[in-house]
Amino acid sequence: MRDHQNILDVAMLDPDYMGFIFYPKSPRFAGNILNPETTRLLPDKIHKTGVFVNATLNEIKETSLKFNLSTAQLHGNESPDLCKELRENGLEVIKAFSLKKQSDLNATNQYREACDFFLFDTPTARYGGSGKKFDWSILEGILLSRPFFLSGGIEAEDASGILKECPIEPYALDINSKFETAPGFKEIASVEKFIKTIRQQ
Template identity: 45%
Template sequence: MATLIKVCGMTEAENIRNVEQLGVDMIGFIFYPKSPRCLCEMPEYLPTHAKRVGVFVNENKENILMYADRFSLDYIQLHGTESPEYCRSLQSHGLRLIKVFSISHLKDLLATSSYNGLCDYYLFDTKTPCYGGSGNQFDWNLLYRYSGPTPFLLSGGINPYSAKSIKEFRHSRFAGIDLNSRFETAPGIKDTERIETFLRELKESSI
């Protein structure tokens, strides 16, 4: 099973380099000032092999275009209440998009239909009172009712012991996973050994 691996919320150059060397596919940088993982300044190293993903929450289009250019972002991840029209506008500038949907009930999946054709991926996360992840997992069984055309990433509470459940999850649009807080030693600093062990178990579990 080929699974995209995205590691999100990174801030420190050497940590970014070490995580990239594990062979992950995407590395995410959060440009939301209220996040404890907000990237406030340009790191001395940015990924050269992994795709660069910029994470934004209800940001104005001009700022996103500025960050996309400055950091050579490969994807824009939208974590707020951005409308389909907003996505279409960013898409018209040649940007590739990941739209986040917070899930707690089946009805939360209905919102995805308005974004069909506007995003390269959806990211399904656990619903929380505020923006950002909770570190908790939602009921993945809800996603078996998702029948849209857009591939999706799983997020929310994925931890070093999740390899088995990820392997058991089957969906024709399931593209990959998003790792963040459960693989940290501090906000924005990832535990490289923990990620490496998890990726090894994920690979072994698919044999």
């Protein structure tokens, strides 16, 4: 997100996390649009999350300080050591993994002590989300060392069944492109309905 009023409107829905993308090649890049004062207006209970791709430790630290971020969501080839350093600097860390088959989960092993959460998404040739539905059946019968965020093409119609269809209960659901009217701009009514439906389950 990056529009001042749209951010404040979503915040009124009391989400647990709000994301701001700091990957310059993303159509949702917030770095040259987002006003740091906007994120400072958000209540502390909302985890203000910077989304990064192969950024350096200093870049993430400086951006987090500027925009009052509490969480770093990493979508590149970031090392476990970088994740640990970010945590040592007071940031909560979400490490994203693109999964095509169950064996792809092996990549999470070296991060089990390095981050707070995993995020599972659909593979794409580009960094970041594809907007395509994630194959939740990949998670059937596995044991994870960290709670996880479920991502990948989640849309409004998934609200009533997604928690039953996913073999393992996710810690959080990451919604994005299917709830937008334009890149980085959320459709408030559909987000509100989704959150209410999920929280009633």
